[in-house]
Each structure stands twice: as C-alpha cells, then as structure tokens.
Amino acid sequence: MSNEGIASKPELVLEAGRTERQYWQDLWRYQELLYFLAWRDILVRYKQTAIGIAWALIRPFLTMVVFTVVFGNLAKLPSQGVPYPILVFAAMLPWQFFSTALSECSNSLIGNANLISKVYFPRLIVPISSVIVSFVDFMISGMIMLGLMAWYNFVPDLRILTLPLFIAVAFAASIGVGLWFAALNVEYRDFRYVVPFIVQFGLYISPVGFSSNVVPEQWRLLYSLNPMVGVIDGFRWAIIGGDAKIYWPGFTLSLGLVVLLLISGIWYFRKMERTFADVI
Secondary structure (H helix, E strand, O other): OOOOOOOOOOOOOOOOOOOHHHHHHHHHHOHHHHHHHHHHHHHHHHHOOOOHHHHHHHHHHHHHHHHHHHHHHHOOOOOOOOOHHHHHHHHHHHHHHHHHHHHHHHHHHHHOHHHHHHOOOOOOHHHHHHHHHHHHHHHHHHHHHHHHHHHOOOOOOHHHHHHHHHHHHHHHHHHHHHHHHHHHHHHOHHHHHHHHHHHHHHHHHOOOOOOHHHOOHHHHHHHOOOHHHHHHHHHHHHHHOOOOOOOHHHHHHHHHHHHHHHHHHHHHHHHHHOOHHHHO
C-alpha cells in the first residue's frame, strides 16, 4: 500500500527569533504577556493568602526585630549614627527583593510549563515577570521604612535622590542570578532544593543585620565578592546619609560582578532556552 495517500500529521515547532535582533523585538512585542503574567501572580499571591498583603509587611518586620535585638541590643554593634532598626531595614529592603526574586525566578519556568510547551514567546518574559512581582513586595515593604522614619523622626538627606540607581543595581542582580537559577532548575530538577539553602545562607553572610564597616579592612575587598554587599551598602548610603559611607573599591567590585552575572545569566538562559519546551 502506498504511503502517498496517508496524510501526515502536522508538526508543531516552537522556534524563537532566528536572530538576536528578532528575539529582542519579540521580547518587546510580547510585553503585554509580561504584564499579564506579573499581574496574575500578584493576584494569586495576595488573594489566596489568609492575611493578604500584610504578609509582605510581617515577614521583613519580624526579621528586622530579631536582627535589632541580636546585633543591636546584645552584640552592641555600631549603627552608623542612626537607630538600629533603620540601619537593618535599609538593608532588608534590597535583600528581601533579591531573595524573593531568586526563589520566584528559580521556579518560574516549571510553574509555567504548560504555557511554555504549547506557545512560542520569548522565555525571558517568565523570570522577568517574577522579578516584577518581587518588586511589588519591595514597594509594600517600603511602607515599614516610612513608618520607622516617622517613629524615630528621621529625615533622609539629598542622597535619597540616588536611591533609584541602587534599585536598578538590585534589579540587575536579581535578574542575573535569577536567570541562572531558572535555567539550572529546568535542567536539574533537584536544584530547587539548593535555592532555599543559598537564600538562607546568603542572609547571614550579607551585611543585613550589621554594617559592613565591622568587617576588618583587610577582608573588605574579599567580602565584596558577595554582590549584595555593594547593593546593600548603596541602599544604606542613600537612605541613611550622614555617617554612612561606601567602600568604593568593594562597591566597584560588587557592581562589576552584578554586570557579569546579568550578562552571563542572559547568555546561559538564551543558550538553554531552545531546550526548555522539550525538557519541561
């Protein structure tokens, strides 16, 4: 029997833009999908929780209280001339943003497996939407910082105008590391067990509960290999002002690492992107 009369089933091929230029054009063309995914996750996060939006306030507030008691009241570490809760929360803002974005990004592709396996769109949209959702938490947590400033009658100086620059650096760090984790989690499913440990460990090796000034001078540059050190120091410099200082060699090193993580994260994600639909 001839096979000519047998109709073959059409093959579905999900193909990204053939060139880098087309890919980035597609990323802009699908911006509405980015907004939709972010808005969907925001609604799910706050509508399906018992205490709703208050959870974004309670978690960083309780962490701030613990660090204030341990490092401020018991260890008596210096507070750079400001109330210790303000010192801690100026660091909690970027750290919570980074850690939440990291956790959400690492699971973002797995959580949208059905969409990825059936429809073509630039996959970068998925982890970026997770970072946007984390930024909403960041903005909500900022209400605690405003409350602390009002409670302690603390008024920031003009350095506060530079805060958007350090927020941009925090964005770059979150997206860069998040893209690495998102791609690795698709390739190695057990990687999802590593992420919570990294987030927890990173909290204690980053200067969240204390000022990085307590680190001995000879170790400051090595300590700045943690890219969040520069981000946190930048936030404190902008919010606290006054006695807060930036260790510029370390900040430059941290900033360089953030740029490297962003570029390499995009490269690795794009390299693995064509296999996501098959692996997921």
